[in-house]
Amino acid sequence: MTKQISELALLTPSQMNDIDREAAKTTPVIQLMENAGWAVTREILKRYKPCSVLVLCGPGNNGGDGYVVARLLAKAGWPVYVTAIAKPKMRSDVARVAGQWTGTVISNSASYIEKVGLVIDAIFGAGLNKALDLEITNLLRKAKHVVAIDIPSGVHGETGQIMGYAPHAELTVTFFRAKPGHYLLPGREYVGELVVKDIGISSNTLSKTSTRCWLNEPGLWKIPTHEITDYKYSRGIVSIVGGSQMTGAAKLSAHAALNTGAGLVHIFALGSADCYSASSPCFIVDKDSLEIALQDSRRKIWVCGPGLLPEEVNEILPKLVAAKVKIIADAGVFQSNQSELLKGASIITPHIGEFKRVFGDIEEDKVSAARLAAQQTGCVVVLKGADTVIASPDGRVAINQHASSQLATAGSGDTLTGIIATLLASGLSEWESACAGVWIHGEAGFLCEHSWPTAEDLAQNLGNARDNAAR
Numbered sequence: 001m002t003k004q005i006s007e008l009a010l011l012t013p014s015q016m017n018d019i020d021r022e023a024a025k026t027t028p029v030i031q032l033m034e035n036a037g038w039a040v041t042r043e044i045l046k047r048y049k050p051c052s053v054l055v056l057c058g059p060g061n062n063g064g065d066g067y068v069v070a071r072l073l074a075k076a077g078w079p080v081y082v083t084a085i086a087k088p089k090m091r092s093d094v095a096r097v098a099g100q101w102t103g104t105v106i107s108n109s110a111s112y113i114e115k116v117g118l119v120i121d122a123i124f125g126a127g128l129n130k131a132l133d134l135e136i137t138n139l140l141r142k143a144k145h146v147v148a149i150d151i152p153s154g155v156h157g158e159t160g161q162i163m164g165y166a167p168h169a170e171l172t173v174t175f176f177r178a179k180p181g182h183y184l185l186p187g188r189e190y191v192g193e194l195v196v197k198d199i200g201i202s203s204n205t206l207s208k209t210s211t212r213c214w215l216n217e218p219g220l221w222k223i224p225t226h227e228i229t230d231y232k233y234s235r236g237i238v239s240i241v242g243g244s245q246m247t248g249a250a251k252l253s254a255h256a257a258l259n260t261g262a263g264l265v266h267i268f269a270l271g272s273a274d275c276y277s278a279s280s281p282c283f284i285v286d287k288d289s290l291e292i293a294l295q296d297s298r299r300k301i302w303v304c305g306p307g308l309l310p311e312e313v314n315e316i317l318p319k320l321v322a323a324k325v326k327i328i329a330d331a332g333v334f335q336s337n338q339s340e341l342l343k344g345a346s347i348i349t350p351h352i353g354e355f356k357r358v359f360g361d362i363e364e365d366k367v368s369a370a371r372l373a374a375q376q377t378g379c380v381v382v383l384k385g386a387d388t389v390i391a392s393p394d395g396r397v398a399i400n401q402h403a404s405s406q407l408a409t410a411g412s413g414d415t416l417t418g419i420i421a422t423l424l425a426s427g428l429s430e431w432e433s434a435c436a437g438v439w440i441h442g443e444a445g446f447l448c449e450h451s452w453p454t455a456e457d458l459a460q461n462l463g464n465a466r467d468n469a470a471r
């Protein structure tokens with residue numbers, strides 16, 4: 001079922017803090033902690049048979065959740081032991097919850113941790129503010145089966161970076177809304193199965209923080225379906241600049257556009273037009289000059305970059321910019337120091353290497369880097385990878401997890417460009433086209449019958465993938 005946009009919100013640890021503070025005005029923190037502990041315990045009881053459990057509790061509220069889980073599992077008859085990694089502050093809510101644990105406390109669990117059936121990581125959550133020290137690292141290294149409360153300790157909730165060390169959890173139970181670090185790499189690899197639980201915080205509290213980041217799923221955008229009055233021009237026209245030497249890329253973009261439902265696909269060939277005409281009877285290959293092509297006011301959406309040499313980009317891109325058409329810029333446009341020229345584009349789709357070439361290092365924070373590049377260029381930026389980040393100049397960001405390494409094949413990026421161009425031509429905004437395009441691209445991979453699709457195979461699934469995106 002399509003989710004509401006508010007359900008897709010991803011909250012940074014500091015935004016979550018604001019929400020927690022707001023929630024505490026109506027529900028005492030100790031009750032929220034109790035609810036969090038119940039939520040984690042239920043998920044454990046659903047998945048694991050009774051076994052010995054070691055709960056590692058940190059000094060903050062994450063530790064507080066851990067003490068509740070310990071109490072509830074012990075009540076269910078499981079053998080439970082607790083290790084206080086650090087003592088909670090005196091008279092704090094955590095200290096009160098810790099005081100309700102009347103079972104065994106092990107001060108040195110190093111020799112024990114390997115033997116227990118399950119380790120509950122309640123050391124740090126949203127409050128993580130530095131790298132894990134060696135003692136905690138050495139302890140966690142020995143844990144075999146880990147359930148993390150909120151987020152595996154050591155995973156940065158905002159960036160997904162690993163702060164020194166983090167355990168690989170089998171299950172992570174987080175509260176209210178997921179955090180960017182659950183989906184961004186490398187963090188995503190440490191989270192295991194992610195479950196988001198309601199702990200009695202009202203969705204209305206979201207209005208107390210400015211949510212600018214979402215999980216990229218249908219609901220964040222809505223794509224057009226067929227209308228009885230459709231005709232090819234209303235579906236949208238995509239124009240693609242075809243390179244003179246590397247002709248495969250533009251052909252793949254064009255095939256992707258057609259298969260995603262473009263009404264018409266033009267190729268403006270810089271070299272031999274015949275080579276493009278021969279590749280599909282559905283393509284219209286321009287016979288006239290670029291100037292004449294640009295005079296057709298229906299041709300507002302242009303793909304520039306796939307298969308283009310730097311000199312071809314230098315010749316064509318300024319003309320497209322001057323004509324004020326909407327440009328999806330990819331591949332060949334990403335030359336160093338090219339961010340000025342890119343300002344005339346609508347959407348840019350660099351992979352990490354291309355991004356670094358134009359904008360410099362990403363400083364281990366993909367979201368901030370993509371957001372800054374979007375602000376600098378005024379384009380929607382699609383920073384491609386296994387955790388593609390889409391950033392809008394207005395600060396909105398989407399993180400995509402709906403994709404697999406099936407997409408890591410030559411020409412896959414060209415395919416994405418054609419999909420996004422089609423959605424833009426259909427009348428969607430730049431932001432929606434980029435987000436929906438990335439999701440449909442991933443879906444096309446999932447629809448493949450085997451794990452090793454070529455870019456041409458992906459194109460065959462695009463119609464179904466678009467249908468699924470519209471459901």
Ligand SMILES: NC(=O)C1=CN([C@@H]2O[C@H](COP(=O)(O)OP(=O)(O)OC[C@H]3O[C@@H](n4cnc5c(N)ncnc54)[C@H](O)[C@@H]3O)[C@@H](O)[C@H]2O)[C@@H](O)CC1
Nearest residue numbers: 020032033060061062124125126127128129130131132150
């Ligand atoms: N605040 C609330 O209302 C609720 C919070 N919840 C839980 O509370 C957590 C957040 O609680 P807190 O804000 O107390 O933060 P944490 O419990 O994550 O930890 C904060 C404490 O750990 C210390 N610390 C952080 N990183 C460290 C490191 N690497 N080495 C040593 N010490 C370190 C901090 O200085 C601080 O004292 C969430 O992750 C969630 O599990 C839940 O109980 C639900 C309600």
Ligand SMILES: Nc1ncnc2c1ncn2[C@@H]1O[C@H](COP(=O)(O)OP(=O)(O)O)[C@@H](O)[C@H]1O
Nearest residue numbers: 384385386403404405407408410411412413414
């Ligand atoms: N491991 C992966 N998981 C998910 N998506 C991936 C993975 N590797 C690559 N992709 C996706 O495949 C596409 C590759 O694009 P790109 O690197 O430009 O390829 P090409 O230049 O060959 O067309 C991007 O959309 C990227 O997000």
Ligand SMILES: [K+]
Nearest residue numbers: 121124151153
């Ligand atoms: K944790």
